[in-house]
Each structure stands twice: as C-alpha cells, then as structure tokens.
C-alpha cells in the first residue's frame with residue numbers, strides 16, 4: 001500500500017485535536033490506560049485500545065450530556081424552532097408536504113449536522129466533526145459492479161438510495177433553501193443543490209453508523225408521576241444524538257464495554273477484565289452480516305451467527321403448485337385467497353436460534369438452525385386450505401390427502417427443501433466456490449465483504465436443508481397410521 005504521509009499526519013493530528021477537545025469538556029473523563037489508535041491497517045478506522053490491563057467495571061470515559069450533538073443542544077433550535085416539532089414518524093413520507101415542514105428525529109439530526117458542518121471553525125463541535133467520516137463502505141455508495149457481488153442477497157433491495165434522495169429533496173433541501181442566512185455564514189460559499197444532496201447523504205450515513213438512541217434512565221419525580229404532560233414528554237423521549245468518543249468505539253458480536261446512559265452523562269464501562277493491547281469494543285446489536293454491512297459498512301466473522309436468508313413466498317407458491325400439479329388458472333384463485341389474508345407475508349426469514357451475548361459480552365453457546373418460521377408454516381397451511389376450497393371436488397384423492405396431517409407435513413418439508421435448493425441456485429455461485437474465493441486475496445474490500453455476506457446466506461440455506469432432511473427422516477420412521485399409497489398417488493394426480 002502506498003504511504004500517504006500527509007494524509008497520515010492529518011489523521012493523527014485530527015485524533016490529537018479531538019482528544020484534547022474532548023478532555024477539555026467540563027465533566028468529561030478519559031481513562032489514562034486507554035488510547036485512540038489508528039486501525040486503518042485492518043480497515044477499522046480509529047478505535048480505542050487498552051494500554052494496560054484494565055479491571056472489570058472500570059469507567060473508561062465519561063461524556064457529559066451537554067457535549068452530545070442532538071435536538072436539545074443544537075443552536076439551530078433557537079434559529080428555526082419550527083423544525084424541532086417532530087412528526088414522530090420513522091421516515092414515512094405519506095404525510096410529507098415536500099416543503100420541509102415535517103421532520104422526524106433522523107431528518108432533524110441531518111439538518112443539525114449540516115448546520116454545524118457549515119459553521120466551520122465557529123462550530124463548538126468542529127474538532128469532533130473533523131474526525132467523522134466523509135466516505136463510507138455501506139452499499140449505498142457501491143458501484144453496480146460491486147453490488148453485483150451480493151448476488152441474490154435480499155440486502156440489495158434494502159439499500160434505499162431512491163428513498164433517501166426523496167427524503168432529502170422533500171425534507172432537507174427546502175429547510176436549508178428557506179433559511180440561507182442561518183445555514184451559510186457570510187464567509188461561506190453557498191452550495192448547489194447537488195452539493196447539498198451529497199452533504200445530506202454523507203450526514204445521513206454518518207448518523208446511520210455513528211448516532212446513538214439517547215435513552216434517559218431518569219427516575220420519575222414522585223410529584224410528576226401522574227402528570228399527563230410528563231407522560232407526553234417521556235413518550236417522545238427517544239432522541240437520536242451524536243455522542244463524541246462513544247462513537248470512536250468499534251464493535252463486534254463479542255465485546256468488552258458498554259455505554260451507560262445516566263441523567264447528566266453517558267459513561268463507557270468495561271464489562272470484564274481487558275488485557276493490555278486489546279481493543280475496547282461496543283455492541284451494535286444481534287445483526288446479520290448483511291445488516292451490519294448495510295448500516296455500518298463492515299462485516300465480522302462473529303456476526304455471521306445472526307445471518308439470515310429470505311425465502312420469497314412466490315417461490316414457495318410456485319414449487320407447491322408444481323408439486324400438487326394444479327393448473328395455473330386454478331392456482332391464481334388459490335393465490336388470491338392467500339393474499340387476502342390480513343397476515344399475508346411476501347417473504348419469510350430463515351435464521352438460527354441464538355442466545356444473546358452474556359452480561360460480560362461473551363457468546364457462550366453456538367447458534368443452531370432449529371426450526372422453520374412458524375409464520376411460513378401458517379401461510380402454507382392457509383394455502384392448502386385455499387387449494388381445497390378452490391378445487392371443490394371433495395372426492396378428489398388429492399383433497400383427501402390434504403386432510404392427512406402427516407402427508408401435509410411431508411408435503412410442507414419437501415416443498416421447502418426444494419425451495420431452499422432453488423434459492424441457493426439464484427446466487428450464481430455455490431457455497432464451496434465462495435469459500436475458495438474467500439481464501440484468495442481481494443483487491444477490493446467491498447467485493448470481499450459482499451462474498452462474505454452471500455456465503456453466510458448460503459450457509460443458512462445448507463443448514464436449513466440438513467435440518468429439514470432430519471425432519472423428513474423422522475417422519476419416514478414414524479409408524480404409519482393410514483395407507484400411505486393414497487396420499488402418494490394423489491400427489492401425482494391433477495387437482
């Protein structure tokens with residue numbers, strides 16, 4: 001790798017400046033045995049590393065609430081108070097006027113960040129803003145060639161570029177355009193719509209991978225306990241905020257620190273003894289590799305235990321139709337009945353059973369594939385009922401077979417195993433080919449992460465296949481209660 005010493009010294013200078021700014025904040029603490037280190041060598045940006053052995057329950061650093069950049073601390077509140085009346089939706093644009101009049105906690109924080117960024121040196125958060133990223137590895141910023149490495153992963157449909165563009169155009173740009181003096185100080189060159197769009201994307205992505213939900217673990221004062229106003233206040237309590245230093249912590253599925261939220265400050269506390277040289281790690285939640293990539297732009301081996309794969313109902317339905325040999329015009333009626341159900345689902349998620357990390361941040365039990373989703377079984381059952389209703393010919397052998405519980409169970413398992421195998425084929429390469437690829441070297445880290453994501457999904461499909469096989473085996477070994485032949489023959493007959 002080419003060494004860019006200018007960029008390196010800017011990086012180090014940014015870290016130094018940020019740390020001294022942080023330490024100068026009233027009420028902030030930073031333990032003497034930890035340091036912010038340059039972890040770019042392993043694609044992890046900055047991180048915090050123990051410089052000596054640290055005991056469990058040690059306060060690693062303290063962040064005063066006044067230093068958090070959020071709706072309550074932003075100077076923008078005095079300048080454009082109207083936008084602080086939150087809509088309390090989660091980005092749903094249905095009631096959006098397109099004039100920036102309705103904000104949610106997400107869009108408001110984008111505006112707050114853009115405002116601070118445009119204030120340059122006069123922002124009190126400048127040293128902090130300087131260590132926030134300007135580029136991202138999340139799929140939102142990938143080329144179509146890089147995205148193609150994700151193959152048939154459902155994550156490709158969740159990137160949300162178009163929705164983000166729409167949200168920025170309707171909620172962010174109108175506010176900035178109608179308050180030019182507020183956003184652009186006299187010294188600053190106003191930005192074009194395209195530049196603002198890019199800046200908003202950058203801030204949106206920063207929030208996605210850096211912001212915290214600010215819970216307020218406050219005791220309710222007795223005299224206010226039955227006060228309606230207080231209740232209302234508490235309802236809207238979840239506020240997004242940028243928390244300096246807490247967001248320098250990297251994270252993994254096994255971690256050794258936790259951020260505690262108290263009334264006046266947030267503290268990072270060690271969950272167990274941490275050895276000198278160990279990275280201090282937080283936890284972003286039980287996220288699959290695909291979700292970790294989508295939100296944070298990285299993957300780790302340990303997160304793969306929460307990998308998931310989606311089975312579209314359309315695929316289940318078409319495999320079932322061909323197994324039952326139902327004609328297309330009849331199956332259309334069956335499908336219409338299934339879709340009328342209030343709980344109709346378009347896709348089902350296969351996942352392992354996995355316990356959460358322990359209170360000390362360790363994963364104590366392996367994750368295992370132990371069942372198909374109940375909702376999939378319910379919808380399958382509903383589909384068979386619809387099939388029976390539509391075909392009407394009550395004497396038909398297949399309909400009689402549908403009444404046989406074991407036959408239905410076998411039909412379900414055989415259908416899903418076929419769906420699982422077809423789903424794997426949609427990816428274009430096999431699990432074994434991906435494994436081989438992952439053993440080679442990649443010139444593009446994004447391609448490697450994509451292969452990791454798709455490989456994890458294929459692994460779940462294989463585990464699901466193995467589990468279904470054992471279920472079928474058990475069913476085969478079960479004593480037969482009814483003549484088997486009828487059901488089998490019925491399967492071959494047309495309904």
Ligand SMILES: C[S@@+](CC[C@H](N)C(=O)[O-])C[C@H]1O[C@@H](n2cnc3c(N)ncnc32)[C@H](O)[C@@H]1O
Nearest residue numbers: 043044045046209210247248249250251296298
């Ligand atoms: C809250 S920030 C953590 C600090 C960040 N490393 C930095 O330099 O600003 C979250 C981002 O850090 C990176 N990150 C976090 N944990 C990581 C890990 N275990 N391995 C690699 N990158 C990680 C990802 O880019 C993620 O979007």
